Amino acid sequence: MACFVVSAAVGVGTAVARHVVKRHENKLELEGKVQLPEKFGSDVKWSKKLGYLELVLFAGSFLLAIEHILHGEVIPYPPFLAKATPDQFGEMLHEMGTVGVAMFAVLFVAWAVGVFVVDYFKFKKRTAKAKLTEASVK
Amino acid sequence: MYFLTTLVCAIIAGVLWFFYRDRKALHLDVLTITYGAATLMWLIDCIFSAADGEPFLSFNDPKDGWIALASFVGGIFFWLVLSFILNNNKKDEVK
Numbered sequence: 429m430a431c432f433v434v435s436a437a438v439g440v441g442t443a444v445a446r447h448v449v450k451r452h453e454n455k456l457e458l459e460g461k462v463q464l465p466e467k468f469g470s471d472v473k474w475s476k477k478l479g480y481l482e483l484v485l486f487a488g489s490f491l492l493a494i495e496h497i498l499h500g501e502v503i504p505y506p507p508f509l510a511k512a513t514p515d516q517f518g519e520m521l522h523e524m525g526t527v528g529v530a531m532f533a534v535l536f537v538a539w540a541v542g543v544f545v546v547d548y549f550k551f552k553k554r555t556a557k558a559k560l561t562e563a564s565v566k
Numbered sequence: 567m568y569f570l571t572t573l574v575c576a577i578i579a580g581v582l583w584f585f586y587r588d589r590k591a592l593h594l595d596v597l598t599i600t601y602g603a604a605t606l607m608w609l610i611d612c613i614f615s616a617a618d619g620e621p622f623l624s625f626n627d628p629k630d631g632w633i634a635l636a637s638f639v640g641g642i643f644f645w646l647v648l649s650f651i652l653n654n655n656k657k658d659e660v661k
Contacts, residue, residue: 431607431611432607435607480599483596483599483600483603483648484599484602484603485603487596487599487600487603487604487641487644488600488603488604488606488607489607490600490640490644491572491600491601491603491604491607491637491640491641491644492604492607492608494633494636494637494640495568495633495636495637498629498632498633498636499629499633526614527610527611527614530610530614531606531607531610531611534606534607534609534610535603535606535607538602538603538606
């Protein structure tokens with residue numbers, strides 16, 4: 429019915445958050461306050477990580493929107509969702525709260541796992557390189 | 567049916583991404599993520615359908631084939647548009 433709307437709405441929120449984070453990162457860069465990555469997870473910028481979350485949410489919602497359009501559940505005139513009528517509104521909200529939220533949760537977990545794996549490998553590579561440099565200096 | 571379609575597309579795109587991972591301009595990561603995200607969302611849809619007593623995978627609806635094809639084409643379209651935007655976005659370089 430409208431399960432993809434939840435992910436699309438969170439995608440809009442993520443886009444705003446990414447824009448704010450990007451501005452903050454650019455500001456730090458211009459002020460010369462950018463430090464070399466030291467801690468775990470600092471190899472990839474947060475704006476890039478949020479960009480991937482945005483992509484996951486919008487891409488999934490886009491393909492599901494196509495399916496809903498072909499099923500006649502999304503219509504090209506207001507209220508745009510076929511089930512958004514007073515008698516079916518509760519049913520639609522229930523589906524958004526169950527299926528829609530579950531879809532978003534799974535996408536979020538998949539993104540978090542992906543970010544953790546990338547951070548882990550980047551951190552491992554960096555520490556190995558630092559140890560090698562230290563050993564060659566000695 | 568479209569769940570299986572996007573799953574196969576995600577696997578193929580993932581394999582292509584692995585083999586052509588040095589060719590960044592292709593943005594095969596975008597294609598893999600697009601199909602992967604849709605697969606996960608339809609997986610949840612299938613699980614909820616099964617919980618309601620409906621079959622996990624249904625092939626009875628005659629529209630299913632067209633929807634599967636539209637999902638495939640939609641994914642390719644999304645990838646092409648985003649790749650074009652990403653390849654032509656020089657804003658960061660200027661900065």
